[in-house]
Amino acid sequence: MTSTLPRAPVHPLLAFYLISPLFDRREQLGLIIALVLSESSDTAPYASGRLLTDHLNSVRLIEDSKTEISQTPRLRYMNGRSYYRWIIDLAERSSLKIQYTPGHSKDHTLETQMNNEADFLASSSQKIYKDIPEIWPPTFHMNQFTFYSPTDGWIESNIPHYVDLRLAQQTITSLSHGHSQRMSTWAHDDTPPPEYPYLKAVSAHSAAVQLYARSGQLATADILKKRNQLEDDKCRLGCDATETPRHLFVNCIKYQEWRDESLKEVLDRTELKLATFEIVGDTKENIMAAAKSLFIDSSIWPLHFSLYYLGQLPNLNILFSENSNINPVQKRRLVSHLAVDWHTSSIRLAGRIFGDFQKRMAVLNDNPYSYNTSNRIPVAFSQWVF
Numbered sequence: 001m002t003s004t005l006p007r008a009p010v011h012p013l014l015a016f017y018l019i020s021p022l023f024d025r026r027e028q029l030g031l032i033i034a035l036v037l038s039e040s041s042d043t044a045p046y047a048s049g050r051l052l053t054d055h056l057n058s059v060r061l062i063e064d065s066k067t068e069i070s071q072t073p074r075l076r077y078m079n080g081r082s083y084y085r086w087i088i089d090l091a092e093r094s095s096l097k098i099q100y101t102p103g104h105s106k107d108h109t110l111e112t113q114m115n116n117e118a119d120f121l122a123s124s125s126q127k128i129y130k131d132i133p134e135i136w137p138p139t140f141h142m143n144q145f146t147f148y149s150p151t152d153g154w155i156e157s158n159i160p161h162y163v164d165l166r167l168a169q170q171t172i173t174s175l176s177h178g179h180s181q182r183m184s185t186w187a188h189d190d191t192p193p194p195e196y197p198y199l200k201a202v203s204a205h206s207a208a209v210q211l212y213a214r215s216g217q218l219a220t221a222d223i224l225k226k227r228n229q230l231e232d233d234k235c236r237l238g239c240d241a242t243e244t245p246r247h248l249f250v251n252c253i254k255y256q257e258w259r260d261e262s263l264k265e266v267l268d269r270t271e272l273k274l275a276t277f278e279i280v281g282d283t284k285e286n287i288m289a290a291a292k293s294l295f296i297d298s299s300i301w302p303l304h305f306s307l308y309y310l311g312q313l314p315n316l317n318i319l320f321s322e323n324s325n326i327n328p329v330q331k332r333r334l335v336s337h338l339a340v341d342w343h344t345s346s347i348r349l350a351g352r353i354f355g356d357f358q359k360r361m362a363v364l365n366d367n368p369y370s371y372n373t374s375n376r377i378p379v380a381f382s383q384w385v386f
């Protein structure tokens, strides 16, 4: 955050820079606005006025721009270059000394106090961000040729990286429609899943089950029948129902005991977390109700059916009642704890069920654990690969 010395009343223009979603951009805009405002200030031009900022990149660039070495080539590729050019341009014309002050430091110097106050004003303005006017990027300082996207505006970041990101977003959008809602991540909780079972566990079986489930490649009877590899799609474990992944993971009576076991584990852990975070009342009831519905179809789930076996969770943020006293930091921590617990139990249960199912099917096929000599993939797995 940026603050000017000598102290001046806070100008509403300062609020401009708070609305930018990019942290760097907010810091840059803070500097720009302070420099612009200081031009018409009575005190700044005189007697060693100082402009304080905790944005080290800007201060270094301003210092570098005063040396013999031209900054033009460097600025051509920098992220947020138009803002930096604007800052340099304003700094050249200003008599203020632009000085770096470390952010979030604990001493009681005037600089730290000014910085803390600027931080405080910035975070309190988040509450009124809808009322703050929007600022447009400084096109007058952009490269002569700059990419533009109708959704994202002017692109001043690395273009190959940007294209990658857009392609990934497009793929997510096209996958999230249809496909039996297998990729309906948008409707569910967006807390990142725990890394351990995916990246570090020795056996990646649980992750593999989810990968194949999400790709619609699990060798359940409905899929095998569609591919003419089975004549009947009835549950091969004896139920009078179609053998779909949903049936296997959510409804098949053969695995009810395991679901109950996992549910008990989830409820115990959730209760303990709620006690630790001292959550009571409606919020506690909502969270416990959601935990109880983790492995069954219920209105707690955004699409009204459980997708735990795809690594999805119901949206955790909406479980907190409006009058709950939990502060935002604690809330984030609790959501992240719950997401890790629930996610881990879910994928373990899915892995356990499908592991057992595979073994049973291998026995049923009278060919347990034999290997396909051409590609060394176990028979049960080779059914997945088409």
Ligand SMILES: [Zn+2]
Pocket: 235, 236, 237, 238, 239, 241, 247, 248, 251, 252, 253, 254
């Ligand atoms: Zn069944």
